[in-house]
Amino acid sequence: MCETCGCGDPEVVPIEVQESLLSENNRQAGHNREHFDSHGVLAINLMGSPGSGKTAVLEATARARESSGGLIALSGDLATDNDASRLQAAGIPSISITTGSACHLDARLVHRALHDLDWHDSEFLFIENVGNLVCPAIYDLGQAANVVALSVTEGEDKPLKYPVMFRAADLVLLTKVDLLPHLPQIDVGAIEDALARTMPNPQVIHVSATTGEGIGDWLDWLEARKSAESAVVT
Amino acid sequence: MHEYSIVQALLDRVASEARAHSAFAVHRIRVQIGEASGVEPDLLETAFELARTGTLCEAAELEIVPVPAKWECGSCGAEIGKGQILRCLPCERPARMVQGDEIVLERIEMEAA
Numbered sequence: 001m002c003e004t005c006g007c008g009d010p011e012v013v014p015i016e017v018q019e020s021l022l023s024e025n026n027r028q029a030g031h032n033r034e035h036f037d038s039h040g041v042l043a044i045n046l047m048g049s050p051g052s053g054k055t056a057v058l059e060a061t062a063r064a065r066e067s068s069g070g071l072i073a074l075s076g077d078l079a080t081d082n083d084a085s086r087l088q089a090a091g092i093p094s095i096s097i098t099t100g101s102a103c104h105l106d107a108r109l110v111h112r113a114l115h116d117l118d119w120h121d122s123e124f125l126f127i128e129n130v131g132n133l134v135c136p137a138i139y140d141l142g143q144a145a146n147v148v149a150l151s152v153t154e155g156e157d158k159p160l161k162y163p164v165m166f167r168a169a170d171l172v173l174l175t176k177v178d179l180l181p182h183l184p185q186i187d188v189g190a191i192e193d194a195l196a197r198t199m200p201n202p203q204v205i206h207v208s209a210t211t212g213e214g215i216g217d218w219l220d221w222l223e224a225r226k227s228a229e230s231a232v233v234t
Numbered sequence: 235m236h237e238y239s240i241v242q243a244l245l246d247r248v249a250s251e252a253r254a255h256s257a258f259a260v261h262r263i264r265v266q267i268g269e270a271s272g273v274e275p276d277l278l279e280t281a282f283e284l285a286r287t288g289t290l291c292e293a294a295e296l297e298i299v300p301v302p303a304k305w306e307c308g309s310c311g312a313e314i315g316k317g318q319i320l321r322c323l324p325c326e327r328p329a330r331m332v333q334g335d336e337i338v339l340e341r342i343e344m345e346a347a
Binding site for chain 1: 257340
């Protein structure tokens with residue numbers, strides 16, 4: 001009861017919290033990260049619009065390596081397991097995380113899926129997020145790096161329209177560059193300018209899953225990232 | 235729409251604070267939402283209206299404090315304006331965000347016995 005004036009009204013207590021509303025997700029993500037680090041697995045959170053070429057890039061990644069050994073994937077999808085099936089066919093052991101109506105993966109969904117996947121001996125774990133340029137950006141999954149696939153057909157101002165996603169990106173894969181000769185209206189310089197206004201340290205690799213262009217640079221980036229990560233962890 | 239997930243996290247956190255303080259109603263909740271956090275205040279309010287039914291927050295007021303985005307040079311501290319290239323040209327250093335990505339539960343006012 002209110003002790004100030006003795007009126008008998010219940011007491012209103014202010015509680016200072018000052019904590020992120022994502023703290024529970026971040027705690028779970030930290031737990032996932034410890035798992036990945038302790039097994040020396042580099043986890044990549046691969047994000048991008050629906051149809052930006054996330055699955056195609058991973059298929060090309062498997063083709064470009066001597067063997068697809070060492071690669072493994074989790075694929076977030078609202079309703080199907082098509083992407084996981086494609087990756088499986090490309091030689092990357094994969095399972096689907098069917099999210100139903102949820103527009104993004106979170107750390108708990110990833111953790112649960114890890115129990116169904118034999119990932120401990122792999123080198124690279126690709127977490128292919130739900131195709132969406134908004135929601136996945138704010139959820140830490142425990143990854144070592146965020147990679148965003150942006151296709152040349154999506155429009156030059158996509159980074160300006162979805163700045164939260166691009167700000168979170170460690171690397172942008174500019175995909176479908178084999179189409180550029182057919183797209184005279186697309187100015188790659190304008191895309192890169194938009195990225196420089198949303199990413200403080202923009203790193204961009206131009207790739208084509210169809211011709212294999214740039215996939216070698218992407219593999220080099222992954223290896224460099226893995227070496228840097230191992231140096232930090234050990 | 236991830237605002238529903240954010241509201242669920244908010245309601246869970248408020249419920250656990252209420253248990254810890256033996257509170258039976260929540261009067262007011264204050265959150266900070268950064269302009270560049272990826273959370274839309276209007277959608278957050280809509281999600282809150284829908285999700286709070288039957289919870290301790292049924293009659294609570296949700297106060298959303300917007301936080302403008304601000305970038306500056308990590309080296310000399312010069313402000314980098316909205317829409318600019320996120321790099322300090324004199325220092326040749328990337329800019330860093332100093333505020334604007336907050337999704338923070340600041341304060342809860344609860345009715346305790």
